[in-house]
Amino acid sequence: MNRYGWRTGVLELAMIAVALIVGFPLYVLINLSLRPTSDTSSPIIPTTSPTLDNFAAAWQEGDLGNALINSVLVTVVSVVLVLAVSAMAAYPLARATAAWSKGMFLLILLGLMLPFQLASLPLYQTMRDLGLLGSVGALVLFYVGLQVPFTTFLYVGFLRSLPPDFEDAALIDGSTPWQAFRYIVFPMLKPITVTALVLNAISIWNDFFTPLLYLSGSDQQTVPVALSGFVGQFVTDWNLIFAALVISIVPILAVYFALQRSIINGFAGGLKG
Amino acid sequence: MALFAFIVLVPSARGVYYAFTDWDGLDPDHAVIGLDNFSAMLDDPDALQAIWHTLLIAVAITVIQNGIGLLLALGVNTVIKSRNVLRVFLFAPAVITPIVTAYLWRNLLGPEGAVNSLLGAVGLDSLQQDWLGNPEVALWSIVGVIVWQFAGYSMVIFVAGLQSIPKEIYEAASIDGGGAFRRFWSVTRPLLAPALTINLMLSIIGGIKLFDQVYALTGGGPGHATDTISTLIYKDAFTLGEFGYSIALAVVLTIIVAVVSSGQYVFLARNERSAS
Numbered sequence: 001m002n003r004y005g006w007r008t009g010v011l012e013l014a015m016i017a018v019a020l021i022v023g024f025p026l027y028v029l030i031n032l033s034l035r036p037t038s039d040t041s042s043p044i045i046p047t048t049s050p051t052l053d054n055f056a057a058a059w060q061e062g063d064l065g066n067a068l069i070n071s072v073l074v075t076v077v078s079v080v081l082v083l084a085v086s087a088m089a090a091y092p093l094a095r096a097t098a099a100w101s102k103g104m105f106l107l108i109l110l111g112l113m114l115p116f117q118l119a120s121l122p123l124y125q126t127m128r129d130l131g132l133l134g135s136v137g138a139l140v141l142f143y144v145g146l147q148v149p150f151t152t153f154l155y156v157g158f159l160r161s162l163p164p165d166f167e168d169a170a171l172i173d174g175s176t177p178w179q180a181f182r183y184i185v186f187p188m189l190k191p192i193t194v195t196a197l198v199l200n201a202i203s204i205w206n207d208f209f210t211p212l213l214y215l216s217g218s219d220q221q222t223v224p225v226a227l228s229g230f231v232g233q234f235v236t237d238w239n240l241i242f243a244a245l246v247i248s249i250v251p252i253l254a255v256y257f258a259l260q261r262s263i264i265n266g267f268a269g270g271l272k273g
Numbered sequence: 274m275a276l277f278a279f280i281v282l283v284p285s286a287r288g289v290y291y292a293f294t295d296w297d298g299l300d301p302d303h304a305v306i307g308l309d310n311f312s313a314m315l316d317d318p319d320a321l322q323a324i325w326h327t328l329l330i331a332v333a334i335t336v337i338q339n340g341i342g343l344l345l346a347l348g349v350n351t352v353i354k355s356r357n358v359l360r361v362f363l364f365a366p367a368v369i370t371p372i373v374t375a376y377l378w379r380n381l382l383g384p385e386g387a388v389n390s391l392l393g394a395v396g397l398d399s400l401q402q403d404w405l406g407n408p409e410v411a412l413w414s415i416v417g418v419i420v421w422q423f424a425g426y427s428m429v430i431f432v433a434g435l436q437s438i439p440k441e442i443y444e445a446a447s448i449d450g451g452g453a454f455r456r457f458w459s460v461t462r463p464l465l466a467p468a469l470t471i472n473l474m475l476s477i478i479g480g481i482k483l484f485d486q487v488y489a490l491t492g493g494g495p496g497h498a499t500d501t502i503s504t505l506i507y508k509d510a511f512t513l514g515e516f517g518y519s520i521a522l523a524v525v526l527t528i529i530v531a532v533v534s535s536g537q538y539v540f541l542a543r544n545e546r547s548a549s
Contacts (some may be wrong), residue, residue, distance in 0.1 A: 004352055012353040014428040018345070018361050022421065029377050030389040043380075043387040044394065049508050115482050115530050118523040121516055204372040208485045224372045228489065231376055239382050245373050256368045260361045263368070267426065268433035 012037060033242035036262075054243035061234070062244050067226035068251070074136055074222060075205045078143040082200050086148050087189060090155030091181055095164065116146075116209070124213055134218030145202050149194045158192040198266030205252065223248045289524060310521035320522065322460045323500040326412060327529070330501060332417045339472050341420060342427025347457075349428070352441075354460030360432065364425040371422065375489035378418045379405065382490075405491050408498035415490055415499060419483070427472045433460070434468025474537060481530055502526045 026157040028043050123142075124133075132138035166182040166188070175183070202242065208224040216227055230244050256263055314320045345363060349356045366374065381387045382404035389401040404414040438461065446456045484503035487493060493500035493508065500508075502522055510519035 003352075008351065008353055011348060011351060012355060015345075015348045015353060015359055016355060018348075019359055022363060022366065023375075024391075024426075025377055025381055025387070025421070028381060030381075042390045042394075043385075044390045115523070115526050117482070117484075117503055118520070118527050119512055121506075121520055121523070122285075202368055206372075208370070208372045208488075224370055224485075227370075227372060227376065231489075234411070241376065242380070245377060249369050249373055252310050252368055252370070253365065256365060257361070260364075262428055264364055266362065267364075267367075268429050 026254045029242055030246060032239055035239050037237065037239050043251045054239050055247065058230070058240050058244040058247060061240070062226055062230040063221070064223070064226060064244060064247055067221045067223045068248075070136055070220060071205060071222045074139050074143070075165055075201055078140050078147070078204050079197060081140070081144050082147045082151050083193060083196060085144065086155050086196065087186060088181070089148070090152045090159055091185060093152065094156045094159035107173070120209070120213060127214060131269035132214075135222060136215075136220050138214055139222075141232060142210060142214065143207075147200050147204070154192055154196050155189065158189065162188055194262050195266040198263050204250075285322060289520075309519050311525075313518065314521065314525070319497050319500060323502050323505045324525065324529075326499060326527075327481055327483075327503075328499040329479050330412065330416060330419075330483060330535075333413075334419050334480040335476045336472060337416065338420045338424050338476050339427050339469070341424040342472065343425060343431050345428040346431030346435060348435075350374060350432050360429070364421045364429050367426040367429075369422070371485040372489050374418065374422050374484045378414075378421075379490050380412050382418075385522055406495055407494050411491055411495065411499045415487060418486060418490065419480070423476070423479075427476065430468050430472050430475075431465065436463045438464045463478075474534060475538065478534055481526070481533065502529075 031047055032043055034052070035047040036049065036051050036053065039047065039049070042252055086124060106231070120217075127133050127138055132141075162185075167184050169179040170184050206224065208228070211222045211225045211226070215221060221229070227248055231241055234240050349360050349363070353359075383389075384403045384406070386404075388404060392398065392400050402410065405411050441453045442460050442464075443456060446460050449460065482503060483501055486506070487499055487501055487504050488507070491499045493504040502525065506519050506526070509515045509522065
């Protein structure tokens with residue numbers, strides 16, 4: 001049943017056909033982004049005189065450079081903080097057998113269930129009263145608070161499956177608990193760290209609703225919000241809009257194709273927990 | 274932990290409280306009006322319709338996305354030569370920003386868009402239409418966009434599940450005379466239960482909370498034809514200033530998520546246990 005016969009060949013062709021259908025929208029996206037506005041032929045016909053003018057115009061008009069810097073900054077700072085805080089919080093949680101760790105666990109699960117829509121409006125008011133609206137720092141604060149529970153949850157699950165023998169040995173040899181964590185435990189957490197990194201980075205980078213609320217009306221924008229403003233401004237100039245969309249997805253797709261194995265395993269693995 | 278309380282728990286609790294008031298989002302004074310927001314919802318056709326749309330979208334996405342995801346997983350989990358390339362390629366849409374895919378599809382599904390051009394090119398002119406402007410079809414167009422983006426995600430989780438099934442079981446089933454379909458039904462299906470549980474949870478909860486794509490594709494229109502609870506929450510709060518009512522909708526959404534996910538969890542956990 002594992003040989004490559006004619007049935008397998010048919011299956012292969014069918015799967016490639018499916019992939020072409022899935023890829024079709026991306027083809028149109030790139031095709032139209034390269035097309036001068038004067039060219040009004042059908043969107044599925046390859047462009048005859050490709051130009052990069054749209055990209056230059058989109059880059060300038062949409063202030064995309066700034067938005068990209070903001071997005072990178074918010075994502076990197078948030079993810080680093082989330083991972084550091086979660087790993088350190090998970091360690092005592094996983095090793096302690098105290099009853100309160102179960103209560104804490106249930107609280108975290110509750111946090112995972114509550115839809116963000118419920119908290120977002122009162123939080124909007126709080127942020128406004130604190131004068132944090134429109135600042136990128138508020139976003140980082142928000143993501144850290146939102147993602148730490150889930151990430152801690154991943155770490156605790158993983159830590160429970162690791163035997164404590166290694167750190168016990170280190171402690172007996174005279175290391176401090178911090179050293180044992182930093183040099184023994186944290187390196188062993190690498191697989192789950194990769195998973196957590198991937199899941200957090202993608203959800204923060206792609207988030208639209210939060211920055212839409214907390215950054216609206218300010219000159220600070222992340223990529224999704226900048227795009228939404230851009231679409232509102234250039235309603236029908238789709239060639240320009242498509243160029244902006246291409247600019248925004250190139251960084252994600254580049255990272256994705258470079259790290260595809262870790263990323264796919266991250267998605268598949270973290271959710272098995 | 275304190276930050277978690279500040280960002281999630283406290284605002285959620287305050288949210289529940291505001292659902293029973295006539296708060297307008299600006300005025301610090303507000304009156305407690307009991308269940309008025311909830312009874313107003315029952316008289317609000319837009320709200321009832323949005324709740325119905327939310328459930329419909331969630332169920333449709335769950336069924337179609339996982340059906341396609343499973344077929345793709347069975348397809349790439351074979352000896353075909355392109356399996357690794359296909360897996361990477363089919364998953365790619367899932368990492369793209371949802372708002373970007375939504376804007377892309379808003380153009381593709383437009384009257385002059387690529388979908389209609391393609392239909393014309395293969396002689397299916399009769400199917401050409403304004404996919405997002407027609408209230409009868411718009412909701413299904415949104416479902417289609419979500420499925421396009423996330424079927425690869427379901428596939429990846431199913432593939433992980435398939436690869437955890439030991440080959441020996443298939444060989445044993447084969448020797449015992451089990452045909453391809455019988456092997457799938459009696460071996461793959463029960464052993465895939467954990468992957469199915471995760472996939473169903475993710476897609477149904479994702480479907481219920483859906484906001485970005487609806488906002489960017491149709492904004493809830495035409496009229497209210499594609500409004501979901503999430504888009505209505507946003508509109509009521511930020512364009513109409515009815516924060517109390519809006520939060521009452523959020524409470525309804527929370528209840529739906531809680532009921533669906535705990536119900537599903539109990540059902541699937543029982544299913545998993547009896548299957549293994």
